Amino acid sequence: MDIQDIIKPENKVYSSPRLLNDSTMHYCPGCSHGVVHKLVAEVIDEMGLEHNAIGIAPVGCAVFAYKYIDVDWIEAAHGRAPALATAAKRLNPDRLVFTYQGDGDFAAIGTAESIHAANRGENIAIIFINNGIYGMTGGQMAPTTLEGMKTATTPYGRNVELNGYPLDITKLLAQLDGTCYVTRQSVHKPAAVRQAKKAIRRAFENSVNRRGCSVVEILGTCSSGWKMTPHQSNLWMEEHMKEKYPVGDLKNIEE
Amino acid sequence: MPKPKGAVIIDTERCKGCDLCVVACPTDCLELQKKEVNNRGYRFAHVIAPENCIGCASCALVCPDACIEVFKVMI
Numbered sequence: 001m002d003i004q005d006i007i008k009p010e011n012k013v014y015s016s017p018r019l020l021n022d023s024t025m026h027y028c029p030g031c032s033h034g035v036v037h038k039l040v041a042e043v044i045d046e047m048g049l050e051h052n053a054i055g056i057a058p059v060g061c062a063v064f065a066y067k068y069i070d071v072d073w074i075e076a077a078h079g080r081a082p083a084l085a086t087a088a089k090r091l092n093p094d095r096l097v098f099t100y101q102g103d104g105d106f107a108a109i110g111t112a113e114s115i116h117a118a119n120r121g122e123n124i125a126i127i128f129i130n131n132g133i134y135g136m137t138g139g140q141m142a143p144t145t146l147e148g149m150k151t152a153t154t155p156y157g158r159n160v161e162l163n164g165y166p167l168d169i170t171k172l173l174a175q176l177d178g179t180c181y182v183t184r185q186s187v188h189k190p191a192a193v194r195q196a197k198k199a200i201r202r203a204f205e206n207s208v209n210r211r212g213c214s215v216v217e218i219l220g221t222c223s224s225g226w227k228m229t230p231h232q233s234n235l236w237m238e239e240h241m242k243e244k245y246p247v248g249d250l251k252n253i254e255e
Numbered sequence: 256m257p258k259p260k261g262a263v264i265i266d267t268e269r270c271k272g273c274d275l276c277v278v279a280c281p282t283d284c285l286e287l288q289k290k291e292v293n294n295r296g297y298r299f300a301h302v303i304a305p306e307n308c309i310g311c312a313s314c315a316l317v318c319p320d321a322c323i324e325v326f327k328v329m330i
């Protein structure tokens with residue numbers, strides 16, 4: 001069969017998400033942010049929420065998320081996305097309101113906002129990209145950095161005596177009464193990407209239906225910060241990150 | 256038994272040569288250019304074995320830059 005007979009609109013099984021616009025994303029080659037952006041765009045489109053979604057962009061590498069996914073966005077000060085999302089959702093109770101945040105944003109500078117929005121049971125979805133590092137500013141240690149992990153500020157590896165322990169904030173949030181769905185996913189393999197998409201969909205449905213606060217942590221990679229190729233980063237993530245941050249649902253009040 | 260037959264189109268100018276699609280493809284259809292680069296200077300991905308493609312979309316799912324379109328028929 002000729003390739004031209006296969007390449008026809010009726011045979012298309014995958015294309016770039018409609019809500020992802022044409023501007024090339026500024027992320028480094030292989031960055032997990034791109035994969036998660038695609039999933040967010042696909043889920044919003046599939047739910048028919050193009051005109052009823054409000055995203056809150058973080059400070060961090062995903063600061064320009066609003067340039068790539070064609071829905072309404074608000075840009076938050078560093079770590080304050082859950083506070084802005086609280087306001088957006090209370091004023092627009094029928095809309096999907098979600099934040100998109102890195103680990104430095106969500107689990108370091110924004111810890112108070114993160115915990116209290118979750119504990120208040122705000123009807124928002126939090127997409128939390130954990131790459132174990134401050135990507136944007138040059139790969140410094142984050143609260144999530146693994147023990148022994150080398151970063152720009154822990155060149156000999158994170159030493160718990162000096163730097164404290166890695167923070168599993170998602171596990172902490174699962175214990176709060178205000179969260180309805182807390183899960184950890186990854187996007188390093190096709191099957192994982194499909195699972196992560198289901199998790200994002202569930203979280204977004206929870207926001208629209210006002211079931212409480214949903215947290216979808218996604219284990220990401222930062223090949224620039226980790227100083228590895230994208231593929232090596234995926235292997236490293238699988239081998240090391242999943243040990244401290246196991247993938248799967250931590251809480252789902254629907255079940 | 257009908258067999259899946261696939262084809263992909265890669266937006267080579269959008270591609271950043273990250274290699275993740277090459278690794279994800281179960282039938283070794285793809286490769287990064289060895290010498291040629293795109294306008295941004297990346298060694299972009301291209302199809303080296305179109306006859307192997309089964310249209311599984313693994314490459315497209317893992318592509319962070321949404322460069323790949325996938326087509327599939329059953330024959």
Ligand SMILES: Cc1ncc(C[n+]2csc(CCOP(=O)(O)OP(=O)(O)O)c2C)c(N)n1
Nearest residue numbers: 059060061078102103104105133134135136
């Ligand atoms: C109030 C304030 N403090 C510090 C910074 C510097 N800063 C910018 S991004 C960032 C960390 C981002 O890391 P993370 O949230 O993990 O996102 P990533 O870049 O890894 O995706 C910091 C500390 C800032 N922009 N504003």
Ligand code: SF4
Nearest residue numbers: 027028031061135222
């Ligand atoms: S620095 Fe890291 S997180 Fe930021 S775009 Fe590059 S790979 Fe992604």
Ligand code: SF4
Nearest residue numbers: 280308309311312314
């Ligand atoms: S669709 Fe599947 S078989 Fe075809 S190139 Fe992509 S990963 Fe390989």
Ligand code: SF4
Nearest residue numbers: 270271273274276318
């Ligand atoms: S995954 Fe996408 S960006 Fe990376 S090499 Fe393949 S086509 Fe290019």
